[in-house]
């Protein structure tokens with residue numbers, strides 16, 4: 001399938017850029033690609049050294065996307081894909 | 095025109111009078127509501143403050159921890175003296191909630207959510223709010239709520255960010271949303287929890303009181319909606335809710351959004367329902383194992399009922415270096431404390447192995463022990479396996495255990 005262009009926004013840094021992706025790509029695969037992109041320099045562990053998980057969502061569709069593909073959720077050209085950090089804590093704060 | 099002609103001043107003498115000015119407010123629903131808040135840290139403090147101000151009738155606070163000095167910067171219910179006194183978070187939070195609003199009834203339980211709260215407690219709640227710092231506790235709540243088809247409200251904060259979700263059994267699921275790596279981390283935490291230091295499963299993530307205020311407020315508001323049941327089905331009023339959606343707030347970039355969660359998966363250990371619960375008034379956590387087995391034999395006409403335990407019952411500890419065997423009678427969750435108190439780990443590398451039972455059966459040798467002593471929580475709903483069927487039996491004799499004051 002021909003690649004399409006999507007806007008990607010890293011939510012916690014506010015950084016935005018365009019990414020060419022095959023619409024048959026799963027959300028999880030996009031997250032992996034973003035984490036492996038050394039230019040983005042995304043933090044991979046928290047202050048305790050535990051791995052940080054990331055989640056992708058579509059701004060226009062208002063949906064999380066992980067095991068689904070872009071085309072399965074009808075996410076089309078020009079949509080904004082948001083990369084969020086998954087948050088775990090909330091209880092004990094130091 | 096006189097001033098009185100256009101100035102309407104309703105008489106406001108109670109907190110209910112204020113809220114009754116809101117058209118959709120149902121005083122009785124709010125006054126009769128029972129809400130459980132699990133975790134009384136930064137987030138829990140904010141949730142509790144809001145529930146108290148909202149005049150929620152009955153508030154149950156569950157926590158196992160004590161107040162430390164480091165908690166004070168984000169916990170408006172705690173004071174310096176509480177930290178000096180090493181006071182329990184749940185008791186102090188209950189005291190301060192009552193102080194904020196004497197009209198609400200409160201109960202506190204110094205218990206671990208992973209094994210200390212019976213399913214019958216969950217069953218009696220109108221809303222369940224998780225204010226936790228780790229995946230294992232969230233998974234425990236998710237599994238409990240799934241069994242009872244109860245929605246639960248999750249919240250999490252970190253730095254200037256936070257998120258909140260309402261999981262609805264059958265539609266959305268905390269466990270389905272976990273990655274394989276997260277599941278691995280939970281299994282590791284589970285293995286460590288009973289025998290190692292609790293800090294392994296406890297997060298120490300820096301946050302501010304701001305994200306706690308924002309997320310705690312969202313959680314309390316979702317609870318209010320659940321109590322009123324003004325969602326898709328309601329004809330009285332319609333509220334958009336966070337059911338099967340996630341609210342995300344990133345303070346650094348002021349990025350705020352609500353996203354639908356992905357569909358639940360087919361293969362997930364949380365997807366298990368306890369339908370048709372048998373209320374056994376004659377059983378309680380003070381019933382002995384022998385009496386429970388006899389009861390099951392008689393009630394279900396089954397000679398060999400089997401009762402799987404949520405946590406192992408340990409009868410022997412073995413120190414690996416000396417091969418010394420120590421006879422004990424402990425639920426697995428009490429083992430860590432026992433090992434520490436009795437100094438059984440002589441050095442850091444010393445392993446202590448556990449021998450225990452996973453089931454209560456007619457062959458269980460300690461039938462004189464009570465259900466409490468084998469680690470079954472008050473108001474638990476016990477799974478009893480009889481030939482070809484599963485029965486879900488509540489220790490309804492513990493009904494008075496829930497006592498809001």
Ligand SMILES: [Zn+2]
Nearest residue numbers: 267269270362
């Ligand atoms: Zn699931």
